[in-house]
Amino acid sequence: MSSSTPIEPPAYRLEGERLKDGWTVSSRLDWANDHSGGSFSVGYLAIRDDGTQGFLKAFDYTTALESEDPATELRRLTDAFLAERTVLEHCGERRFSQIVRILDAGTIRVDGVVTNAVSYLLFEWAVLDGRTAVTQADPADHAPMLTYAHNAAVGLSQLHSAQINHQDLKPSNLVLVDELGALSGKLSDLGRAFMLGRPAPHDDLVVAGAAAYAAPEQLYNCPSRLRDEGWRTAADLYMFGNLVSFLLTGVPFSGITLGDLHPTLRWKEWNGTFDDVLPALVDAHGRSISKLKGALHKAVSDAIAGIIDDLCYPDPRHRGDHVARGRGQNPYDLSRFITRLDLIAHRAAIHLKRPK
Amino acid sequence: MTAIGENRRRQVVPRWRPWLDTVKLGQVAMPGKRLTIHREPVIERLLLEYKTTGHIGLASEIVSAALVDSVDSSEVESIARELASTASYPLMRQMAELLLDVDFGGLADPAHYDGRIRISKLKGILADEPRNSVRWVDLAREYLIMAQYQQSQSAMRIALALAPHNRFVVRSASAMYAQLQEFDLAIDVIRSSPSYRHDPWLLAALVAISDLSDSRQLGMREARRTMEADISQAQLSELRAAVGTVEFRSGSSRKGRQLLRRSTKDGSENSLAQVEWIAHDSREVLLDHLPTGVPRAYEALARRASSSANWERAIQHAMDWTWDQQFATEPRSFSSSCACAWENWSLAVELAEGGLVLHPDQPVLLNNRAFALIQLGDLRGALIDLVRARSVDAHSRSKIVLAATEACLFYRAGMPATGRRRYQQVIAVLNRRQERILAAKAALMLSREEYFAGSYGFQAAWHRAEELMKYADVPEIRDLYNRIEESIGSRSPSPHGSHSVVDLAPLVPEPEALAPGIGR
Numbered sequence: 093m094s095s096s097t098p099i100e101p102p103a104y105r106l107e108g109e110r111l112k113d114g115w116t117v118s119s120r121l122d123w124a125n126d127h128s129g130g131s132f133s134v135g136y137l138a139i140r141d142d143g144t145q146g147f148l149k150a151f152d153y154t155t156a157l158e159s160e161d162p163a164t165e166l167r168r169l170t171d172a173f174l175a176e177r178t179v180l181e182h183c184g185e186r187r188f189s190q191i192v193r194i195l196d197a198g199t200i201r202v203d204g205v206v207t208n209a210v211s212y213l214l215f216e217w218a219v220l221d222g223r224t225a226v227t228q229a230d231p232a233d234h235a236p237m238l239t240y241a242h243n244a245a246v247g248l249s250q251l252h253s254a255q256i257n258h259q260d261l262k263p264s265n266l267v268l269v270d271e272l273g274a275l276s277g278k279l280s281d282l283g284r285a286f287m288l289g290r291p292a293p294h295d296d297l298v299v300a301g302a303a304a305y306a307a308p309e310q311l312y313n314c315p316s317r318l319r320d321e322g323w324r325t326a327a328d329l330y331m332f333g334n335l336v337s338f339l340l341t342g343v344p345f346s347g348i349t350l351g352d353l354h355p356t357l358r359w360k361e362w363n364g365t366f367d368d369v370l371p372a373l374v375d376a377h378g379r380s381i382s383k384l385k386g387a388l389h390k391a392v393s394d395a396i397a398g399i400i401d402d403l404c405y406p407d408p409r410h411r412g413d414h415v416a417r418g419r420g421q422n423p424y425d426l427s428r429f430i431t432r433l434d435l436i437a438h439r440a441a442i443h444l445k446r447p448k
Numbered sequence: 449m450t451a452i453g454e455n456r457r458r459q460v461v462p463r464w465r466p467w468l469d470t471v472k473l474g475q476v477a478m479p480g481k482r483l484t485i486h487r488e489p490v491i492e493r494l495l496l497e498y499k500t501t502g503h504i505g506l507a508s509e510i511v512s513a514a515l516v517d518s519v520d521s522s523e524v525e526s527i528a529r530e531l532a533s534t535a536s537y538p539l540m541r542q543m544a545e546l547l548l549d550v551d552f553g554g555l556a557d558p559a560h561y562d563g564r565i566r567i568s569k570l571k572g573i574l575a576d577e578p579r580n581s582v583r584w585v586d587l588a589r590e591y592l593i594m595a596q597y598q599q600s601q602s603a604m605r606i607a608l609a610l611a612p613h614n615r616f617v618v619r620s621a622s623a624m625y626a627q628l629q630e631f632d633l634a635i636d637v638i639r640s641s642p643s644y645r646h647d648p649w650l651l652a653a654l655v656a657i658s659d660l661s662d663s664r665q666l667g668m669r670e671a672r673r674t675m676e677a678d679i680s681q682a683q684l685s686e687l688r689a690a691v692g693t694v695e696f697r698s699g700s701s702r703k704g705r706q707l708l709r710r711s712t713k714d715g716s717e718n719s720l721a722q723v724e725w726i727a728h729d730s731r732e733v734l735l736d737h738l739p740t741g742v743p744r745a746y747e748a749l750a751r752r753a754s755s756s757a758n759w760e761r762a763i764q765h766a767m768d769w770t771w772d773q774q775f776a777t778e779p780r781s782f783s784s785s786c787a788c789a790w791e792n793w794s795l796a797v798e799l800a801e802g803g804l805v806l807h808p809d810q811p812v813l814l815n816n817r818a819f820a821l822i823q824l825g826d827l828r829g830a831l832i833d834l835v836r837a838r839s840v841d842a843h844s845r846s847k848i849v850l851a852a853t854e855a856c857l858f859y860r861a862g863m864p865a866t867g868r869r870r871y872q873q874v875i876a877v878l879n880r881r882q883e884r885i886l887a888a889k890a891a892l893m894l895s896r897e898e899y900f901a902g903s904y905g906f907q908a909a910w911h912r913a914e915e916l917m918k919y920a921d922v923p924e925i926r927d928l929y930n931r932i933e934e935s936i937g938s939r940s941p942s943p944h945g946s947h948s949v950v951d952l953a954p955l956v957p958e959p960e961a962l963a964p965g966i967g968r
Contacts, residue, residue: 122496223505231537263509302490304513311516342505342537347512351546354471360518368476371582371611375467378577387539410579 101154102202103134103210109200114141115214117148117200132156132169133283138214145217146195150210157207168293172283173211175292179256179282180213186254190247192216192267192280218267219275222335225268226342234392236275237339238437240266243277245433248332249426251279257324259294260284260301261331263338286324305331305346308373308406311359314366325424326408332426333403336433340396341387345404349373349380373406391443395436399429449852449874449893450788450816451845451886452754452924458725459656460689460718462649463773464589464623467582467616473743474682475649475716476616491519498527507531508540511547563594581610585620592624592775595806600624613641615649622653627775631661645670648679652686659694668694685715689722696726708734715739721747728755731922744772750782757923759790763799770802777803781812788819789924791931796820811842811850819853822860827950830857835954845886847961848877852890854955859897861952867897868905873962875916888913888920889928896932902941 106117121135132155136148151173156165180194196214220228222240229237244266251258258265258279268275284300286292294300299310307330309323337345355361357372385397402423405411412423470476494510507527514524525548532544570587574580584607591600604621611617618641625634634657644650644667651674654667671691675684688711696704708726711719712735720742727734728751738745738752750765766783773779780803787796800817803810818833834857837850852874858867871894878887891913898906917925 122500223509224501224503226505226508226537227503263505302513304490304509304516338508341539342508342535343539343543344509344512346516347508347543348539348546351512351515351543354468355518356474357471357476358518359516364476367611367613368615371467371580371614371616372471372476374577374580375582378573378580378583382576383539383542387537387542407579 101152102200102205102208103132103150103152103154105202106134106136106148106150106200106210106212109202111138111200111212111214112196112198115139115146115196116141121147132165137217147215147217148212149215150200150212153209153211154205154207170211171291171293173213175287175290176283176285177213178290179285179287182254182256182287183251183282186250188247188250188254190243190250190276190278191282192218192269192278215280216269218278218280219270220268222263222266222268222339226263226339231342232389234340234389234396235437235440238392238396238433238440240268240275240277241336241339242430242433242437244279244332244335245426245430247277247279248328249430251285252325252328252424252426255288256282257286257321257328258282258284258331259286259324259328260305261328261335262302262305263335263344266335266339286321288321301331305334305344307331307408308350308359309366309408311350312362312366312369322424323408326411329403329411329424329426330408332429333400336396336403337384337400341384345380345384345400348383349376349404349406352376352379370407377401377404377406389440389443392436392440395432395439399432399436403429449849449856449886449890450785450819451812451849451889452782452785452789457660458722458729459659459693460652460686460722461626461656461660462619462623462653462686463716463718464620464627464775465772466586466589470616473716491517491521491524495523504531504535504537504540508535508537508543511540511544515543515547563590566590567594579610581607581614581617584610585617588624589620589775592627593806597628601628608637613643615641615643615647618644618650619653622657626657626660631657632663635661635663635666639666646674646677648674648684648687652690655687655690655694659690659697665694681710681714682716685711685713685719687711689715689719693722693726696730705734712739715742717742717745717748720745721751724748724751724755744768746772747779750779750786754782754786754789755923757789757927759786759792759927762786763790763792763795767799775806777807777810777813780807781810781816784813784816784820788816789927791823793820793823797824809836809840811837811840811846814840815846815850815853819856822853822857825860827857827861831950831952831955838954838959844961845881845883847959848874848881848883849886851959851962852893854959856893856897857955858952859901861950863952864897864901864903866952866956868894868903870958870962871897873958875912877962879916884916884919885922885925888916888925891916892925892928892932896935899936900939900941 107120109117115138118137118139121137132152134150134152136150138146138148151169153166153169156162156169159165177197183191184194193216194213195216198212200210200212202208202210225240248258260281265279265281266277267280269278284294286295298313299306303311307327310327334344334346337343350358353372353376357369362369381397381401384400385393388396402413413428416425416428417423490513494506494513498506498510508531510524511528511531528544528547532541532548535541567590570583570590573583574587584603588600588603588607591603604624607617608621618637621637622634635654638644638650638654641650644654651667651671655671658666671687675687688707692704692707692711695707708723712723723734738748746765746769750762750769753762753765763783763786766779766786770779770783780799784796784799787799797817797820800813803813807813814833814837818830821830834854851870855867855870855874858870871890875887875890878890895906895909895913898909917929
């Protein structure tokens with residue numbers, strides 16, 4: 093007698109599974125599931141015997157096999173898994189301090205089903221992410237947020253030094269990890285990353301990550317404004333500026349800039365060229381920078397607005413550190429932003445200390 | 449005397465409006481084929497997560513994603529409402545309000561307009577955003593409105609350096625140079641944009657401006673090719689109007705009429721105004737009714753109202769037109785001419801003065817104010833305007849109209865013989881030029897002055913005017929005839945003094961425009 097109840101794919105049935113090194117898969121985190129762009133992944137909390145927590149990302153081959161084009165989807169999924177693992181291992185080898193650490197990667201065989209293989213990646217557990225940090229923060233106290241922004245800048249700079257572009261920087265992908273009692277911001281989810289010499293299924297996409305955080309030249313489909321792979325770095329800078337804005341004002345910069353455009357100019361409505369819409373974007377950008385300044389503490393508002401102005405400038409040819417550009421240096425090099433954020437973080441810690 | 453539609457040549461020179469107004473009219477770029485890009489279903493995932501966690505960081509992310517992705521959802525709206533009322537981050541509240549209340553406003557209120565404040569604000573913006581090309585264009589427009597021509601051109605040059613190929617910038621620059629009568633510069637700006645050969649809005653500007661200039665006609669071949677392309681009616685409207693005008697004037701009137709009529713289908717107000725102007729100029733009906741719902745069709749409505757001698761309505765629309773194109777002289781001269789035709793002399797003075805503040809040497813405005821001042825009894829003021837008008841460069845038609853106003857002043861100043869001779873010369877020149885309507889108008893003006901001067905020549909002048917009216921059977925002339933007939937019936941002749949209260953010596957020499965042989 094056969095049962096009419098559909099059987100859950102094995103990637104959804106990992107609770108209680110034992111892994112290497114004393115890890116056990118604990119509860120499923122439905123909000124962490126990803127069914128976009130051929131990802132088909134499921135999130136879990138994993139716990140080691142000593143009580144250490146981890147985040148497990150399981151790749152769901154069954155759903156890929158049940159798709160309309162299983163061969164393509166399966167290839168895309170395995171490619172995505174291998175690509176992300178390669179990037180993470182590369183980062184691990186180079187001991188990148190501000191990239192979330194991969195603790196394990198492998199395959200689980202689930203009993204009772206024919207297609208029982210589930211590949212997984214196990215990461216260090218994050219206490220918070222950028223969104224929960226903003227929720228819990230005091231909006232007037234910029235100091236801790238500036239520290240996280242600084243951490244993120246270091247993380248992105250580390251990736252860029254290895255010729256890796258994150259391509260999906262957003263508040264949920266900045267995680268705060270407990271390191272010896274202090275929270276440290278790290279970049280996570282490299283599933284959309286681009287790495288030179290390592291092909292990935294999403295390499296040909298103009299917007300590899302979430303459109304809501306993408307740079308305008310990506311949304312308006314004009315990445316070719318910059319030669320070679322420079323546009324990926326420029327887009328990373330834009331997304332990083334979005335993230336800094338979110339940490340300090342609670343709002344991604346795209347929301348106030350692109351949301352301020354007349355509806356006919358928004359990327360989903362716009363049919364013209366990027367060149368034609370660019371003056372409108374520059375105009376909206378200027379208005380948004382003014383709004384942003386007004387929302388920050390005066391002691392740091394100009395400096396922070398200056399950073400976001402540089403990072404989120406709509407024309408990628410003029411994006412990046414303006415001083416570096418003026419000196420003929422690489423404006424996309426994040427080292428100057430790291431210094432700038434460090435300085436502001438210190439200034440904020442001194443000037444914005446709230447009375448106890 | 450005044451003349452409605454003093455402008456003897458009109459073309460669809462680009463309208464120049466502030467950036468945001470142009471955006472609202474959908475004229476900043478060509479629609480093309482939208483390319484599909486990969487897109488993650490961010491909102492759905494975030495909403496799912498929000499149901500389990502419900503914190504404001506996530507709410508902010510949802511509202512931001514909805515704004516960027518133009519998502520219209522009641523679920524997102526309710527999150528935005530909550531955020532707007534409870535968020536402790538000021539920018540979060542502002543962003544939520546942006547989603548809840550997308551009000552992009554209408555026209556600014558003319559009553560609260562202050563050009564100096566606008567300039568100051570724009571300069572403030574540009575100090576922070578020096579690469580903001582559209583605001584440089586807006587600044588150039590404000591300077592032009594304030595008649596600060598050098599500053600206007602400097603600001604426009606910066607805009608052009610920043611965005612030399614952007615349609616809005618190029619069209620605005622061409623409108624500015626056309627307004628300044630720098631047609632060659634206007635043409636150069638358009639031709640330096642690589643897209644002018646296929647962008648109908650740029651081609652329309654090129655055809656129109658080269659038609660107005662004395663240079664050879666440009667852009668017609670590309671225009672014909674573009675009009676054959678698969679482009680929507682709305683995008684081709686001004687191009688059809690520009691080409692139609694050229695065809696109409698160059699003898700292909702059937703083809704021209706066809707194009708002009710087609711230009712009004714789903715067309716811009718500029719095309720509609722062009723059709724109305726040609727209809728008025730050629731005294732033929734091109735459109736039975738004006739299409740409704742065309743945004744800012746002020747000029748077309750004003751011209752249509754003036755064609756039926758509905759002066760009050762024509763002035764109302766002309767005032768909106770003035771506000772829409774504040775830097776232009778044509779709407780101001782048009783509205784003051786209508787006020788004179790309506791015999792609302794104070795309003796005519798006020799409207800002309802509004803234009804003279806910005807264009808102190810504009811002959812039509814000087815003439816209109818002088819004519820209205822004569823009717824109000826301010827002969828000295830009228831004399832000053834007419835002397836000044838003589839010293840400025842004007843089209844021959846304007847000079848003839850000015851001579852008629854001088855004739856009127858001679859009558860009122862007690863020099864009927866000089867006034868009579870000047871009127872008669874004006875009528876003769878206008879007849880030679882086949883300007884039937886103006887000739888009839890001048891003849892009616894002469895007979896009115898003859899009547900009030902108690903002259904024996906009144907009957908002859910009146911008969912002459914009635915004769916000329918047979919060739920000028922239009923509402924404007926019939927309205928003037930009725931007004932004069934009424935005033936003659938209600939007032940007795942009241943000859944003006946035998947000696948002049950003002951010294952009209954500067955106006956005694958005959959204007960060149962009236963010399964025999966001129967105007968043939």
